[in-house]
Amino acid sequence: MPERSRRPGADRDGADRGQLSLSAVEGAVGVLLVLGALASFFAGVPAPADERAALDATASDAATVLSGENPRHAGATRLAEVARSPDAFERERDALRRRVAAVLPENVLFEVRTPHGTVGFDPPDDVAVGVATVPTRYGDVTIRVWYA
Numbered sequence: 001m002p003e004r005s006r007r008p009g010a011d012r013d014g015a016d017r018g019q020l021s022l023s024a025v026e027g028a029v030g031v032l033l034v035l036g037a038l039a040s041f042f043a044g045v046p047a048p049a050d051e052r053a054a055l056d057a058t059a060s061d062a063a064t065v066l067s068g069e070n071p072r073h074a075g076a077t078r079l080a081e082v083a084r085s086p087d088a089f090e091r092e093r094d095a096l097r098r099r100v101a102a103v104l105p106e107n108v109l110f111e112v113r114t115p116h117g118t119v120g121f122d123p124p125d126d127v128a129v130g131v132a133t134v135p136t137r138y139g140d141v142t143i144r145v146w147y148a
Contacts, residue, residue: 051147055108055130059145062103062110063132066143069099082114083138089116100143109148115139 069078078099082092097119100110111120115138123129123146133142 051128052130055128055145055147056132057130058104058108059130059132059143062100062145063134063141063143065103066100067134077136079114079134079141080136080138082112083116083136083141085138086116089114093117093119104145107148108145110146111144113142113144120144 063079067077067079078092078096082089082096096112100112100120104110109121109123111118111123123144127146130145131142133140
């Protein structure tokens with residue numbers, strides 16, 4: 001039996017098959033990518049499980065920024081400088097208060113405890129407080145934050 005010639009798009013028994021255009025497939029994939037990106041923007045980042053976790057993250061972020069800053073006078077970092085001695089703490093107290101206030105969001109109050117004194121505010125008893133501690137050569141510096 002002689003072999004029949006096949007037309008493009010026909011399968012073995014000669015029936016026509018539909019073929020998707022490559023540009024249509026590319027367009028569909030592009031639309032899905034764009035919709036996926038838009039959905040991720042609209043969904044946003046989930047809120048922290050509780051207020052305390054968000055405050056701990058805020059305190060940790062502030063501690064990271066402050067522990068990486070150069071000292072104004074002496075010491076390895078700004079936090080090591082204020083922990084160095086009572087005189088250094090007194091000299092840097094106001095500058096530290098201004099810098100911590102600048103680093104934190106406006107709706108967050110703070111307290112910074114050093115071996116030689118405290119800067120900031122006393123937290124109320126009935127609020128969630130986030131805490132981060134930075135060890136320095138001269139002692140630990142603890143940053144406590146809470147929502148105003």
